Amino acid sequence: xxxxxxxxxxxxxxxxxxxxxxxxxxxxxxxxxxxxxxxxxxxxxxxxxxxxxxxxxxxxxxxxxxxxxxxxxxxxxxxxxxxxxxxxxxxxxxxxxxxxxxxxxxxxxxxxxxxxxxxxxxxxxxxxxxxxxxxxxxxxxxxxxxxxxxxxxxxxxxxxxxxxxxxxxxxxxxxxxxxxxxxxxxxxxxxxxxxxxxxxxxxxxxxxxxxxxxxxxxxxxxxxxxxxxxxxxxxxxxxxxxxxxxxxxxxxxxxxxxxxxxxxxxxxxxxxxxxxxxxxxxxxxxxxxxxxxxxxxxxxxxxxxxxxxxxxxxxxxxxxxxxxxxxxxx
Ligand code: BDR
Ligand code: CA
Numbered sequence: 001x002x003x004x005x006x007x008x009x010x011x012x013x014x015x016x017x018x019x020x021x022x023x024x025x026x027x028x029x030x031x032x033x034x035x036x037x038x039x040x041x042x043x044x045x046x047x048x049x050x051x052x053x054x055x056x057x058x059x060x061x062x063x064x065x066x067x068x069x070x071x072x073x074x075x076x077x078x079x080x081x082x083x084x085x086x087x088x089x090x091x092x093x094x095x096x097x098x099x100x101x102x103x104x105x106x107x108x109x110x111x112x113x114x115x116x117x118x119x120x121x122x123x124x125x126x127x128x129x130x131x132x133x134x135x136x137x138x139x140x141x142x143x144x145x146x147x148x149x150x151x152x153x154x155x156x157x158x159x160x161x162x163x164x165x166x167x168x169x170x171x172x173x174x175x176x177x178x179x180x181x182x183x184x185x186x187x188x189x190x191x192x193x194x195x196x197x198x199x200x201x202x203x204x205x206x207x208x209x210x211x212x213x214x215x216x217x218x219x220x221x222x223x224x225x226x227x228x229x230x231x232x233x234x235x236x237x238x239x240x241x242x243x244x245x246x247x248x249x250x251x252x253x254x255x256x257x258x259x260x261x262x263x264x265x266x267x268x269x270x271x272x273x274x275x276x277x278x279x280x281x282x283x284x285x286x287x288x289x290x291x292x293x294x295x296x297x298x299x300x301x302x303x304x305x306x307x308x309x310x311x312x313x314x315x316x317x318x319x320x321x322x323x324x325x326x327x328x329x330x
Pocket of ligand 2: 012017251
């Protein structure tokens with residue numbers, strides 16, 4: 001294995017765009033995927049864990065799946081699961097059947113702790129790509145706060161700050177992942193973890209359409225066909241919103257940041273999350289200019305907040321990486 005190989009955990013509520021992101025990680029060179037940790041979100045944790053096992057089995061990923069949180073730490077926005085976005089099973093109702101693989105007996109939070117320690121023992125540091133709410137990571141911090149020094153970075157798909165005209169998708173100000181466990185997100189963003197937030201500000205700039213999917217079918221073999229199949233449902237949902245058959249590549253943007261952070265522009269500021277009231281789930285960053293009356297952003301470490309993206313380059317990176325599936329590299 002080359003020395004610049006990154007050790008990565010994928011924390012997910014695996015729905016449609018999460019599955020695309022997982023395959024992106026799998027086919028990316030110089031990534032060692034240590035495991036997949038699941039949680040509720042796009043579907044129940046039973047369904048998201050089955051989806052993870054199904055993708056692992058179908059595409060021969062050879063990574064363990066650790067089942068995680070079934071509920072948030074505290075209040076969340078809404079209830080139930082967004083079947084209208086990701087289908088009843090979370091994968092656009094594409095049925096891969098019952099997987100023969102089983103999830104591990106260790107739970108997701110413990111797996112985050114143990115994999116951090118494993119990386120330390122190997123003289124490495126762990127990167128976490130988190131594309132659902134942050135419940136599992138908050139639980140892991142509660143189990144062992146010392147993991148922070150063994151974690152290189154946490155790249156979070158979540159949040160919305162209003163850049164590029166993009167605000168919330170589950171309320172005028174809240175993004176779905178953060179709104180699914182606002183307290184967990186506030187704990188993670190307030191911790192000493194090195195955190196990058198890849199929010200709607202940039203993911204709504206990176207959209208895929210039918211032509212993109214047709215190219216994937218041609219270039220990425222079975223993986224491309226699978227993505228085309230699950231994306232039918234997602235495209236229908238977005239067509240209902242904006243009458244265009246195109247949709248954001250949310251979770252894959254977090255993977256793109258891991259692979260090529262220079263495709264994004266960022267600012268560094270302390271971030272807090274609103275945990276109650278009508279703005280529950282809103283992500284708010286401080287700025288460097290003012291001294292506020294509010295003390296709520298004081299002594300909070302900076303997060304990297306993505307505010308710009310080279311969308312074409314992200315799409316090309318996705319295509320080129322998935323093309324490795326077509327040439328049967330992994
Ligand atoms: C996020 O919410 C989920 O529906 C997607 O998988 C993505 O992680 C976008 O707000
Ligand atoms: Ca997701």
